[in-house]
Amino acid sequence: MDSCSFSFTFGIWWLLAVTNHMIQSIEGRSPESPLQCNQTLCTLHNSYGKWGDRKDCYALNATYPTTEEELLAAVSFAVKNNLKAKVVTRFSHTIPKLACPADRAAQSSFFISTERYNRQIQIDAANSVVTVVAGVGLRQLIDAVEAAGFSLVASPYWEGVTIGGLISTGAHGSSWWGKGGAVHDHVVGLSIVVPASQSEGYAKILRMEAYDPLFKAAKLSLGVLGAISKVNLRIEPSFKRSITYNFTSDVGLEDLYGEHAKKYEFADITWYPSQHTAVYRYDSRVPLNTSGNAVFDFIGFQATSTLVSEAVRATETMFEKSKNMRGKCVTAEGTIAFKKATANGLKNNGIIFTGYPVIGHQNKMQTSGSCLTSSSILSSCAWDPRIKGLFFYESTAIFPASIFRNFILDVKKLRDQNPEYFCGVDNYNEQMMH
Numbered sequence: 275m276d277s278c279s280f281s282f283t284f285g286i287w288w289l290l291a292v293t294n295h296m297i298q299s300i301e302g303r304s305p306e307s308p309l310q311c312n313q314t315l316c317t318l319h320n321s322y323g324k325w326g327d328r329k330d331c332y333a334l335n336a337t338y339p340t341t342e343e344e345l346l347a348a349v350s351f352a353v354k355n356n357l358k359a360k361v362v363t364r365f366s367h368t369i370p371k372l373a374c375p376a377d378r379a380a381q382s383s384f385f386i387s388t389e390r391y392n393r394q395i396q397i398d399a400a401n402s403v404v405t406v407v408a409g410v411g412l413r414q415l416i417d418a419v420e421a422a423g424f425s426l427v428a429s430p431y432w433e434g435v436t437i438g439g440l441i442s443t444g445a446h447g448s449s450w451w452g453k454g455g456a457v458h459d460h461v462v463g464l465s466i467v468v469p470a471s472q473s474e475g476y477a478k479i480l481r482m483e484a485y486d487p488l489f490k491a492a493k494l495s496l497g498v499l500g501a502i503s504k505v506n507l508r509i510e511p512s513f514k515r516s517i518t519y520n521f522t523s524d525v526g527l528e529d530l531y532g533e534h535a536k537k538y539e540f541a542d543i544t545w546y547p548s549q550h551t552a553v554y555r556y557d558s559r560v561p562l563n564t565s566g567n568a569v570f571d572f573i574g575f576q577a578t579s580t581l582v583s584e585a586v587r588a589t590e591t592m593f594e595k596s597k598n599m600r601g602k603c604v605t606a607e608g609t610i611a612f613k614k615a616t617a618n619g620l621k622n623n624g625i626i627f628t629g630y631p632v633i634g635h636q637n638k639m640q641t642s643g644s645c646l647t648s649s650s651i652l653s654s655c656a657w658d659p660r661i662k663g664l665f666f667y668e669s670t671a672i673f674p675a676s677i678f679r680n681f682i683l684d685v686k687k688l689r690d691q692n693p694e695y696f697c698g699v700d701n702y703n704e705q706m707m708h
């Protein structure tokens with residue numbers, strides 16, 4: 275209830291969007307597993323193919339438990355053999371290098387993957403709680419919950435994550451209402467496998483509920499406390515969402531964000547400083563009988579033709595080499611016009627955008643990632659490391675809401691010195707405020 279988080283991405287993007295729109299019938303191929311092992315070594319990448327420090331991370335061995343007992347045995351094996359272990363997932367969408375066991379030699383490192391620990395989702399309708407094992411993907415969970423007549427209230431915008439990974443890193447959507455937009459604040463219990471003494475068999479399972487003094491630490495442990503095996507999440511009766519994007523001036527943004535967040539349950543704001551444009555997301559819960567069957571298929575997460583991703587990267591490299599800031603401003607302007615025309619990927623009838631408000635079921639309106647599930651070799655997620663596609667820097671900062679105003683004013687001061695400096699940022703997913 276008391277902070278704003280803010281992320282920004284640098285680069286170019288509209289050419290991709292426009293061209294991609296023209297060849298949208300092309301299906302994409304799913305990302306490769308981030309964990310690759312041969313006879314001698316296992317290598318872990320994140321989904322972008324590079325960690326922030328650009329160095330790979332290694333371990334001699336990896337294991338793929340399928341049950342809680344096997345997960346327990348894996349942790350026990352690591353502890354007994356004095357190995358540095360980290361849980362990895364089938365996505366590895368963490369941007370910092372969290373899932374690397376240590377900066378120590380591969381010889382003493384061990385990966386425990388939850389890729390095959392993904393089969394159980396149990397819904398307790400009487401208590402409005404879903405219990406899910408750590409390797410279950412977010413999309414799989416959202417759809418299972420919705421099929422049982424419930425909705426997850428909070429979830430990230432991106433569906434390529436597991437429950438274990440998203441809880442551990444504090445992943446979030448956007449909301450100041452109720453328990454807020456961070457998924458871990460809706461967790462009511464969890465089980466975590468932790469190291470134990472030799473007499474206990476080197477590992478044990480702790481089952482925790484909200485009153486446990488370690489509960490908050492265990493939820494947000496970035497993988498350092500143990501291996502989360504199960505998560506119990508609060509769910510609510512299904513509902514729909516009504517979304518309108520207002521592409522407007524950024525005048526007064528520093529005074530409007532608080533009011534905006536209070537007024538709309540799932541409000542967010544994207545800001546394009548170079549274009550003096552703020553996009554306010556008016557996003558509210560509406561009753562299930564409101565008509566509308568829309569889908570939010572966020573443009574940045576749609577499958578992109580390999581040719582387009584590579585062309586955008588080449589154009590961007592050219593602008594960088596020639597220090598052509600004007601070029602980046604032209605593409606930024608095009609990007610925003612395109613996003614406005616397509617409502618960022620909102621589709622009233624599931625196919626195209628026909629006008630606001632856009633109304634649909636909660637499971638279709640928050641979280642997306644259609645580039646993950648397509649299957650041709652001609653397209654992929656735009657950043658797929660197998661091609662020379664998009665490559666960008668991404669970062670996040672968290673501010674207390676009370677001083678966020680000062681941050682906006684500081685950015686405006688910088689912008690006013692030379693708006694062109696912000697064109698690079700405004701080409702990508704700009705500056706998002708959740």
Ligand SMILES: Cc1cc2nc3c(=O)[nH]c(=O)nc-3n(C[C@H](O)[C@H](O)[C@H](O)COP(=O)(O)OP(=O)(O)OC[C@H]3O[C@@H](n4cnc5c(N)ncnc54)[C@H](O)[C@@H]3O)c2cc1C
Pocket residue numbers: 321360361362363364365366367368369372373374388408409430431432434435436437438439440442443444445446447496497498500501502503
């Ligand atoms: C394109 C893209 C879009 C994104 N959008 C959003 C967004 O909208 N909102 C947001 O908040 N974040 C977003 N993120 C960040 C993402 O949500 C986090 O990086 C998330 O942690 C990734 O989950 P994962 O399942 O891939 O976990 P991984 O990246 O594999 O792991 C993350 C960390 O959690 C640990 N971990 C994983 N599973 C377990 C377990 N079972 N027990 C203990 N530790 C475990 C790992 O050791 C590691 O330290 C985005 C990332 C990308 C690449």
Ligand SMILES: *[C@@H]1O[C@H](CO)[C@@H](O)[C@H](O)[C@H]1NC(C)=O
Pocket residue numbers: 312313314315317
């Ligand atoms: C295993 O993978 C590593 C890292 O990619 C590589 O250096 C090594 O040559 C590979 N070994 C074999 C036997 O393929």
Ligand SMILES: *[C@@H]1O[C@H](CO)[C@@H](O)[C@H](O)[C@H]1NC(C)=O
Pocket residue numbers: 334335336337338348351
């Ligand atoms: C790899 O890990 C498994 C535990 O999952 C263990 O049984 C096996 O001996 C390990 N192999 C090596 C070479 O360390």
Ligand SMILES: *[C@@H]1O[C@H](CO)[C@@H](O)[C@H](O)[C@H]1NC(C)=O
Pocket residue numbers: 520522523
């Ligand atoms: C968009 O925001 C502007 C203020 O910047 C306001 O005047 C306008 O009415 C809003 N449009 C909609 C559709 O709410």
Ligand SMILES: *[C@@H]1O[C@H](CO)[C@@H](O)[C@H](O)[C@H]1NC(C)=O
Pocket residue numbers: 561563564565
């Ligand atoms: C939706 O249902 C409520 C009662 O649950 C009713 O009052 C309302 O008129 C209905 N709205 C529509 C659009 O059908």
